[in-house]
Amino acid sequence: MSGNVGYSVKAGIIGGVIGFGASFLVNYFLLPVPETEMFNAIGNGISGLLSGFMGGFMGLLVHLKTKEKEG
Numbered sequence: 001m002s003g004n005v006g007y008s009v010k011a012g013i014i015g016g017v018i019g020f021g022a023s024f025l026v027n028y029f030l031l032p033v034p035e036t037e038m039f040n041a042i043g044n045g046i047s048g049l050l051s052g053f054m055g056g057f058m059g060l061l062v063h064l065k066t067k068e069k070e071g
Contacts, residue, residue: 007066015059023051 031043 007063010066011059011063014062015055015057018058019051019055022054023047026050 026047027043031046034040034043
């Protein structure tokens with residue numbers, strides 16, 4: 001059981017870092033400083049969606065690769 005928790009924590013940290021990077025890049029380059037609160041909310045939603053997807057996807061890939069190496 002503790003092995004699974006360790007893998008999950010490792011995958012979660014890696015996914016979180018990748019999600020942070022994706023959110024930063026989207027907010028900095030694609031969605032500049034918004035003019036209104038509505039555009040700010042939309043931009044945060046878009047970056048949250050993309051970073052959540054990237055974080056979850058990459059975290060899952062790390063987990064699957066680690067389990068594959070185990071046998």
